[in-house]
Amino acid sequence: MRTLVPFGPSNPLTRLAAVLSPAERRQFADAMLADVLRTVRAAGGDPVVLATEPVDADAPVVVDDRDLSTAVEAAIGGETAVVMADLALATPDALERLYEARGDVVVAPGRGGGTNALVVRHDGFELDYHGASYRAHRENAARVGATVEEVDSLRLGTDIDEPGDLVDLLLLGDGRAVDWLRDAGFRVREADGRAVAERE
Amino acid sequence: MRTLVPFGPSNPLTRLAAVLSPAERRQFADAMLADVLRTVRAAGGDPVVLATEPVDADAPVVVDDRDLSTAVEAAIGGETAVVMADLALATPDALERLYEARGDVVVAPGRGGGTNALVVRHDGFELDYHGASYRAHRENAARVGATVEEVDSLRLGTDIDEPGDLVDLLLLGDGRAVDWLRDAGFRVREADGRAVAERE
Structure with a gap:
């Protein structure tokens, strides 16, 4: 399935600014993008990077600097998936469940109410x-009479964009992004009965 | 499948102490337990509450005030599931995936490295x-040669035990716990591009 991966290379991952420098955030974002592109392909998808400016990536790149909803809507044509570039925990199995779920609209909800991954098969869906x-x-699906299916996945539901997410990548990740994080000195530590990420 | 639901009624949910009074935490914990017991039954499971002290619940109650690992281990016999009492987002579908997953040990990982739900089918597993x-x-499974299967579920992976979790219950929940939360005045608000829970 054609799979858009929106990516903003300029000052990415601002919520990680307290723990990573601007240059580090860009490297980490690139590593997560590479993981997502590889996972999309492993699940049988055809990734297309939808970037706000030109960027090097192992996939076709469409540049569109308008707001995210406008750019994604312009790039959707026929059955299309949209998978965020910071889903570094995504696995081929999780994306296969997304692709295979029926429904005019398929949504993988994320923590905090986000839409981390989506499949659109309905023209009128906004x-x-x-x-x-x-x-x-x-709500938008209901308004145009589109059926909605939810994909229940921790790996799609967890975007890595806040300091508290790093421990989940360290514990559950497997790819370039977690390698980058370990190389940068991040480790799992136990604190107050919970695992947290700590930089050496 | 026999399903243990560990529950500590005395001073529960301490990480929510900043937003809920002790009496409210107990009410909220009771509501989540009721939701979990109902969901276990809807998924075809036989719930057993494993409590640190006597408690009223709509299921058989085993009282054991030893530490959690010791008490659970003592209560396991044959194929047994262990599902935490604060998984208020759990759905019958998610628990069916847990029950149906093969593996001597089936684990649903949670945010922050927890084991939110588990199936044990191996005698030597600690x-x-x-x-x-x-x-x-x-690691314990590997040590005794038990196969491990992971269940990838946001609904099992999200325990409701910190203030930041309440918005997920408000957005994705459906049961007594989310009703209790709404009755207590909690609402979803947008802040800094994210949904957060706010008390009126």
Whole structure:
């Protein structure tokens, strides 16, 4: 399935600014993008990077600097998936479940109300990426009579964009992004009955 | 499948102490337990509450005030599932995937390295509930030659025990716990491009 992977290479992952420098955030974002592209291919998808500016990537790149919803909507044609570039925990199995789920619209909800991964098979469905986009997308689907199927996946539901997410990547990740993180000195430590990420 | 639901009614959910009073935490914990017991039954499971002290519940109650790993290990007999009492997002579908997954040990990892749900089908497998129990359980399984299967579920992977989890319950929940939360005045608000829970 054609799979758009939106990516903003300029000042990415701002919520990680307290723990990674701007140059590190760009390297880490590139590593996560590479993992996502490889995982999309392993699941049988055809990845297309939808970038806000030209970028080197192991996939075709469409450049569109308009807001995310507008750019994604312009790039959708026929059955299309949209998978965020910071889903570094995604596995081929999880993406296969996304591709195989029936429904005019298939949504993998993320923590905090985001829409981390999506399949659109309905022409009239309107995208609305913002804070609680999961709820907006369900409402937009209902408005045009599109059926919605939810994919229940921790690996699609966990985007890596806040300091508290790094421990999940260290514990569950397997790819370039977790290698980058370990090389940068991040380790798992136990604190107050929970695992946390700590930089050496 | 026989399904243990560990529950500590005395001063539960301490990580929610900043947003809920002790009496409210107990009510909220009771509501989540009721949701989990109902969901276990809807998935075809036989719930047994494993409590640190006597408690009213809509299921048989085994009282054992020893530490969690010891108490669970004592209560396991044959094929047994262990599902945490604060998995208020769990659905019958998610638990059916847990029950149906093959493997001597089936693990649903949670955010922060926890083992939110588990199936044990191997006599020699040792439990070790603590901070990063997911990793410990994988290691313990490997040590006794038990095969491990992972269940990838946001609904099993998200325990509701910190203020940041409440928004996920408000957005994705459906049961007594989310009703209790709404009655207590909690609502979804958008802040900095994310949904957060706010008390009116």
